[in-house]
Amino acid sequence: MVSSSVFSSKLPDVGTTIFTVMSRRATEQGAVNVGQGFPDYEIDPRLAACVTEAVAAGFNQYAPMEGNVALRAAIAAKIVAAGGRQTDPETEITISCGGTESIYSAIQAVVTPGSEAIVFDPSYDAYDPAIRLAGGRCVHIPLEAPHFRYDWERVRAAVNDRTRLVIINNPHNPACTVATAADLDELAIVTRDRPIHVLGDEVYEHVLYDGRVHQSVINHEELRERSFAVYSFGKTLHITGWRVGYCVAPPLLTRELRKVHQFNAFSIAAPLQAAIRLYLERHPDAWRDVAAFFSAKRDLLLANLAGSGLTLPPAAGSYFQLADYGALGDGFAKLTDVEFTEKLINEAGVAVIPLSPFYREPPAQQRVVRLCVAKRDSTLTEAAARIKAYTGASGANASGAGRR
Ligand SMILES: Cc1ncc(COP(=O)(O)O)c(C=O)c1O
Numbered sequence: 001m002v003s004s005s006v007f008s009s010k011l012p013d014v015g016t017t018i019f020t021v022m023s024r025r026a027t028e029q030g031a032v033n034v035g036q037g038f039p040d041y042e043i044d045p046r047l048a049a050c051v052t053e054a055v056a057a058g059f060n061q062y063a064p065m066e067g068n069v070a071l072r073a074a075i076a077a078k079i080v081a082a083g084g085r086q087t088d089p090e091t092e093i094t095i096s097c098g099g100t101e102s103i104y105s106a107i108q109a110v111v112t113p114g115s116e117a118i119v120f121d122p123s124y125d126a127y128d129p130a131i132r133l134a135g136g137r138c139v140h141i142p143l144e145a146p147h148f149r150y151d152w153e154r155v156r157a158a159v160n161d162r163t164r165l166v167i168i169n170n171p172h173n174p175a176c177t178v179a180t181a182a183d184l185d186e187l188a189i190v191t192r193d194r195p196i197h198v199l200g201d202e203v204y205e206h207v208l209y210d211g212r213v214h215q216s217v218i219n220h221e222e223l224r225e226r227s228f229a230v231y232s233f234g235k236t237l238h239i240t241g242w243r244v245g246y247c248v249a250p251p252l253l254t255r256e257l258r259k260v261h262q263f264n265a266f267s268i269a270a271p272l273q274a275a276i277r278l279y280l281e282r283h284p285d286a287w288r289d290v291a292a293f294f295s296a297k298r299d300l301l302l303a304n305l306a307g308s309g310l311t312l313p314p315a316a317g318s319y320f321q322l323a324d325y326g327a328l329g330d331g332f333a334k335l336t337d338v339e340f341t342e343k344l345i346n347e348a349g350v351a352v353i354p355l356s357p358f359y360r361e362p363p364a365q366q367r368v369v370r371l372c373v374a375k376r377d378s379t380l381t382e383a384a385a386r387i388k389a390y391t392g393a394s395g396a397n398a399s400g401a402g403r404r
Helices: 018-029 045-056 069-081 098-110 127-133 152-158 181-191 251-261 270-282 290-305 337-348 377-394
Strands: 093-097 116-121 137-142 163-169 197-201 227-232 244-248 320-324 368-372
Touching: 018 337, 045 270, 069 093, 069 244, 069 270, 093 098, 093 251, 098 127, 098 163, 098 197, 098 227, 098 244, 098 251, 116 127, 127 137, 137 152, 152 181, 163 181, 227 251, 244 270, 290 320, 290 377, 337 368, 337 377
Parallel strands: 116 137, 116 163, 163 197, 197 227
Antiparallel strands: 093 244, 227 244, 320 368
């Protein structure tokens, strides 16, 4: 056995993700879980029936490495139906193990030892370790508080001859913001005439609120030639546990991505791919109501949290909602977000996610936590009722009052 004094971890600072930790704690405490991003409601029974049908139809052996051919054709049709460009399913679309595997494979395909990749903090936790495993350096640029805006001057200053990748998550988890057409134009200018690729993490492509329109890197005239765009049926069809996502990229990039994918996941669960394809063929508009569905849930949560003392800038996109507890009074405001989250789970019985783990250097004064709205209405109202009872009972003096 190799002793720990000899073994040298490649990711010594990486522990279990905050999402897993909080879900585990929620189960242990019997807390209402509005932390980790997964639906707690039933999936469409017609989609569930498609799995049985796919298994009976014999989709039980290795799927093609690139993904089920008919599913890729259905995805290409969906992209056009959503107002996007024509893509060649044969050379530009690859099915992956969730969006996560596409992110990992794209990073491994283009980040080389000694090169740099830029991410925007707060950033989804899968980016940094994958960049480091590729031998690259992850450069973290903060989004500007309090509105989490891109500071393109700062990006320009960070770009150098070693830069190989910029990751842009749109809609953004956890900031709940949406990139504008002007943001993508700025990104095009920053990367122009440089050997820099773009990874558009667009898993929340259909979750935009209040009439906002998704700006995809694959529809941007200039960016699309250098971009990977990553999607997730987990988010769009409410099936995070199926682990089916995909990457859209020009043929050259797709070829490189597949070189990684084929020795990693190799291919994705055949009956699940076949089931999604059947479902999309029968219900080609299934994704169209996703924004309205989550928008109603966001509004329900916001309405039920009114009077809680939390500051709640309505989410522009993603299936999360941020809550700032800084105005709750000294008893709360002096707590770090991790401490506040701990108190909430222990004393109010509600699991939420602190924002600081999404940063390399969390802003000292930030007092913000993330709630997931992809939950049953009853989960959202119960979570809100518990939070309100707790903050109301505790008032400005959280040190003793209101424990439960
Ligand atoms: C921003 C972002 N990117 C990627 C993913 C991963 O998607 P999947 O569950 O399909 O792997 C998630 C999941 O929460 C996410 O929030």
